[in-house]
Amino acid sequence: MTFIENFFSVLDDLTWGWSLIPLLVIFGVFITLMTGFVQFRYFKRMFAVLSSKDESVNPNSVSARAALMLSVGGRVGGGNIAGVAVAITLGGPGAVFWMWMIAFVGMATSLVECSLAQLFKRKQPDGTFRGGPANTIIYGLGTQYKWLAVIYAICLLAAFGIGFNAFQGNTVAGSVESSLGINRYVTGALLAFFTAIIVFxxxxRIAKVSEVVVPLMAGIYILMALVIILLNLGEIPGVIASIFANxxxxxxAVGGGMGAAIAQGIRRGLFSSEAGLGSAPNVAAAADVRHPISQGITQSFSVFIDTIVICSCTAFVILLGxxxxxxxxxxxxxxxxxxSLAYHLGDWTQYLLSLMILLFAFSSIIYNYYLGENAIAVMTQNQMATLALRIATVAVVxxxxIAPGATAVFFFSDPLMGVLAVVNLVAIVMLLPTCxxxxxxxxxxxxxxxxxPVLSPEKFSDLDIDTTAWSGQSLSK
Structure with a gap:
């Protein structure tokens, strides 16, 4: 056991320790330049998904809006509440600025990885679509790289499908127990029950639930933050000045000064948005849209919502207190x-925050499950494997x-996420000209x-695209 722990510790050092974060930042800046600052040029188009008519050609498939809500639900989690607080404490108010900067860079990275996932998606017998970095590798780079796709799939399954779901269950049960005094077994049983209803x-069903849960949880949290901002409107200029000065x-504000602010802000921004980590493209590929770039733009908006909006809400709640x-x-x-919430609005907010954590965690659980299901599909088409994953997901949650120390068993999650991020970066670097x-x-x-815009497969006949995924479309003004 010690050998295994040491192995994953080394793996963690080799990825998150010194190489991966600089790579994500550098490559994000490179993509931003190569695409001509695409995240800013199409910023207005990002909002269209919230108000436009459903883009889906097939009414039984997943819409662009549903895919957006599912990806937001996965990105938004305990890190938006707890992680931002830790980043500010260790890095000072300046960490918020660097969190914003890495989010804007990450929006371009997310656009590229999600557009590629859309381009190489495959239509399923039931009319839905499946894809992600594994499909991008197999059909974009060629079957000779399938071994790389399998490595990615194994890491995705272990980290998201299993490990992170245990963390989410633990976070919810701990929060509910401390604020409401409800036994962990009761919380665990209820969470597992509702998880089973959704994942089966x-x-x-996952997409439909996300379309309801995600706007609700995000809306309540943003509204609460806006009330606090309005109550402290006169202090806002001072807080913003402090963010930039630090x-x-x-x-x-802290030991390490500017260096600590940069390190904490970048780390929080990357962990929160997941841009470049290769997780969100799995969800992006499920959407039924007319052109791959349109879903890339939508997923870029997901990064904006997660980091620029929701993480900023937490930051201002803390810095105004x-x-x-x-x-x-x-x-x-x-x-x-x-x-900090209690300071502004009263002790009753601890109950509301527990509800927020519950919704954030639940949306992450169903998102993590879908990533695990996608990973299974790369390795086998046997439906029993999918059934086993569903049962395992409910059990792990x-x-x-129920066990405060149970998540220590899943110490491998972060290192494996680092590996799948490296694999994903290799794939999108090689396929950037295609994107x-x-x-x-x-x-x-x-x-x-x-x-x-509509994708015409005949324009890309040299690529291994599933033409049935783009059939029946016509240009319209």
């Missing part, structure tokens, strides 16, 4: 956010909830006045 319903070393102590030696991010080619097709249609 397949991707359509970000550039003019004002030192008097609970925050820069560089505190003992940090519990959930408690800091909880106490329950076990993670730029698809982006040019999208831009040319917009220049001709086509309001909703």
């Amino acid at each position: 319903g397949g991707i359509r 970000a550039f070393g003019v004002e030192e 008097n609970i925050y102590i820069p560089g505190a030696s003992s940090i519990d991010g959930v408690v800091l956010t909880q106490q 329950f076990l993670g909830a 730029l080619r698809v982006l040019r097709d999208y831009q040319e249609q917009l220049r001709r006045g086509v309001q909703r």
